[in-house]
Amino acid sequence: MNNCTYDSIINMILYHVSASPDRVAVKCGAQRLTYRQLNEQSDRVAAYLEQKGAVSHGIIAVAMERTVQLVSVCLGIMKHGSAYLPIDIEYPEERIQSLLNNAKIEHIFCDAPVSIPQQFSEGIINPQDIINSCYQRKSSNLPNKETPAYCIYTSGSTGEPKGVLISHDGLLNHTQWFIDEFGVTEADVLLQRTSIAFDASVWELWTGLAAGACTVILPTAYAKHPLGILLTLQQEHISIAQFVPTLLRELVRLRQFEHMPCRLVFCGGESLTWELVDQFFSKTRSQLVNLYGPTETTIDVTFWRVEQGGGRDLPPPIGKPIRGMQVYLLDEHGAPVKQEQEGEIAIAGPGVAIGYVNTPSENALRFSTLNVDGKPVRIYKTGDIGIVSASGELSFLGRRDSQHKVNGHRVELLAIEQVVQQTPGVHCAAVYLDILASGEKQICACYVVEANVETHLLEQRIKQAVSAQLPAYMHPSQLYSLANLPLLPNGKVNHNALREMNANPSVITPSVAGDASTLDRLQAIWKEILSHQAISADSHFFECGATSLSVMMLLGRIANLFNVDLTPKDIFDHPILAQQAELLNGSARQCGENSLLLDAHAWRKRESEDTPGLAQREILEKPPETPAYLENVVMxxxxxxxxxxxxxxxxxxxxxxxxxxxxxxxxxxxxxxxxxxxxxxxxxxxxxx
Incomplete structure (x- = not known):
């Protein structure tokens, strides 16, 4: 990388446009954009916004499919001097309307079937029309360090979503640190997997481009399928990738993970565990890096190159501040704590956000100043609790707002979650607080069972662990066994969904004995279809040799034996035997007469001979997320x-x-x-x- 001084990452990208215009900048499936094409397309977007009279320093919404044009549009918005607001196209209409209203959006780039509220319809822009046009910029001005670069709304996992505005100065600081610290060069290939509605996507999108490398956008069809992700890593020779711990845990379980080509794997968004660290290094020699940073700062604030050695009295560290950033631990009065004492994590430096969008009361609450050596320093108070070890590494201990009063006692939910998570036989766990109709609070724990572990025995083991390690007032009132923990689009555990599932008995079921019958019968079906005797509760349907035809056979067997009408998507979303058994036990789609057979009879009566049969129609109507490697049966x-x-x-x-x-x-x-x-x-x- 050259040694020029830059005002924004746009200048860094333009350097590579000039130096290597024909190098591939962005890929997504069969789509390709060179640095020259990316520059030309983004210029047209910026020119269009100029002609439409869009105000610079404003916010432009982006609700687009995961394509290479997504990058062109976001870069064009930043060139115009505005901040891009990414919207996940899978969001419900109510959330989209809330974001657009709060940010006071006037222009929306949209190429997806998204439910945009009627009041915003006049501001919808088809990005393909702009990219294929001949718009020319009248001004060659680029944003400075104080100009807003992007606006991202918090996930809402700890409260009401708030729009966070980040400056080019913060983005530039993080990008240059990342490239220098990890030696990113033109030879690297970076994976862009995270939903663009979350701040982890920001470095995935722009770091590679600023370094002259290639950025590969993971196609939507693969984004939620661990096997599809690993396939992409291998096919595209990905050298740098990022996963939240929940997803990384699923990837590590697959034997294909041993052939992962990444030299660097980053982890963030959730707490890393020592168990996952050990699992990771048992499969690969890649470097694992633990990242920490709230949305209210520019992506990451601290980092730690993970090591297996050393003491494990504390959770895996989140490390030390990145270049240019400072971290302080404050007591309840806002004063710095003494060495090796717990305190609230406060952050200072260029990466601190400009502030929340249109919510001045929240700005006053979270953004304040701290007197450092007689000078006022602007800080963001995270609400996270941390402690600095004797070696100088910062560890994350939990959140202030995860401490609740239950029956007069102060309860730390993360402490309960840690005990459940560490119980042998538990794959992953989450703890939340439920409020009954009477107003009484109760602690609920959900967990996913590891392979070859009996659910009812594991429940007793969890109760024993909780009784041995926690006071009685911190014992969960309810224990639930799940096939999977519900996740937000960024991969974090969706605690709101857990509460909704608790209110819907057809979705979540208490841990009880009796699942064995379903599991055994389903296991027999697998053995028949796959001609595979080594089938366990942890077996993966497609890893055992299943094809799209096997899916159809499985659906037919399930319909006849269990009287339950599943779809191919159910099988793709629940490929593990134990997951399918859990799905069948909790299915609300049971009916008196087999609906699949009724559909077949109706089909034959309604249609002529020259139409596809029911099984053929099922194959033809595979969901769009079906992995490409299941398209054919090969002999x-x-x-x-x-x-x-x-x-x-x-x-x-x-x-x-x-x-x-x-x-x-x-x-x-x-x-x-x-x-x-x-x-x-x-x-x-x-x-x-």
Missing amino acids: AFYIRGECSVARVREAFGAVLEQQPALRCSFDSTHTASGVVYNTPLMSFRCLFT
């Missing part, structure tokens, strides 16, 4: 000795002539699907070894 035949290619061709031709289903294709429209029968296949290839 290979190896013939030893002499073989007549002509006679093999003749035999296959005879079979094809007698079986129309083997030579049909489907002509589909938006209203119907018809069958077209082809002539028998007259040529094919035989490969001999």
Whole structure:
């Protein structure tokens, strides 16, 4: 990297536009953008905003699919001097309306089927129309360090979502530190996986481009599938990637993780555990880095290069401040604590946010000043509790607002969660506070069972661990076993969803004995379909050799044996045997007569012969998130000795002539699907070894 002085990351990107214009900057599936194309497209976006009279230093919303054009639009908005506000297109309409209203949005770049409220319809911009246009900028001015770069709303996991405005100075400081600290070069390939609605996506988007590297946007179809993520890491030769601990734990469980090509793996957004650290290093020699930073600062404030050695009295450290940032631990009166004492984490430096959008009362509460060596320093008070060890490393201990009064006692939910999480047989856990109709508070703990562990025995083990380590007033009133913990789009545990699931018995069920019958019957089905005897509760359907045809067979067996109508998406979302058993036990879609068979009968009566059958229709209507490697059923035949290619061709031709289903294709429209029968296949290839 050159040694120039920059005012923003835009200048850093433009350096590579000039130095290596034809190098690939962004990839997403088959899509490619070179640095020259990225610059040209972003210039058109900036020019369009100029002509529309969009005010600089304002906020422009972006609700787009995960494509290379997403990067062009966000870069163009920053070139214009505005901040981009990314909106996850999977958000419900109510949340989208709340964000747009709070940020007072006038312009929205949108190319996705998103429910934009009617009042904002006039401000919707089709990004493809702008990118394909010939708009020319009238001004070549670029933003300075004080100009806002992006606005991201907090997840709302600890309260009402608030819009956080970050400056180019903060983004530049983080980007330059990251490139220097971890030696990012043009040879690196960075993965962009995090939803753009969360601040972890910011460094994934811009660090690689500022270093002249290639950024690979993970296609939506793979974003929530661990196998799809690992496949992308290998196919794209990803060298730098980031995962929240919950997702990393799922990736480490897969045997393919051992072949992960990353030299650097970053972890953040949740507390890292020593157990996960050990699991990680048992599978790979990649460098693991633990990051910490609230949304109210520019992405990360501290970092720690993870090491297995040393004491483990405290959780894995979050390390020391990144270059240019300062961290202070304050007591309840706002004064610095003494050495090796707990305190609230307060942050200072260029990475501290400009503030919350249109919420002055919140700004006054969270952003304040601290007297440091006789000078006032602007700080953000995180509400997080930390402690600095004797070695100088900062550890995260929890949040102030996770301390609740229950029956007159002060209760630390994270302390309970840690005990449950560390119980042998627990894969992951979450603890939350539920308020009953009477107003009484009760502690609830949810956990995911590891493979080959009996649920009812594990519940007793958890109760014993809690009784041994915690006072009676901190014991959970309810224990729930889940197939998976519900997650927010950024990968964090969704505590609001846990509360909703608790109110819906069909979604979450208490830990009780009796799941074995479902598991055993489902295990027998797997063995029959997959011809695979080594099936356990932790087995992965597709890792055991399943194809899209296997999915259809499984759905049919489940419908007949359990009288439950599942969909292919259910199987893709719950590929583990134990997960499927849990899904069947909690399914609310049971009915008196098998709905799948009723659909088949209705289909035959309603449609003619020349339409796809029910099984064919299921295959044709696979959900868009179906991994690409499940698109086909592949068979290979190896013939030893002499073989007549002509006679093999003749035999296959005879079979094809007698079986129309083997030579049909489907002509589909938006209203119907018809069958077209082809002539028998007259040529094919035989490969001999």
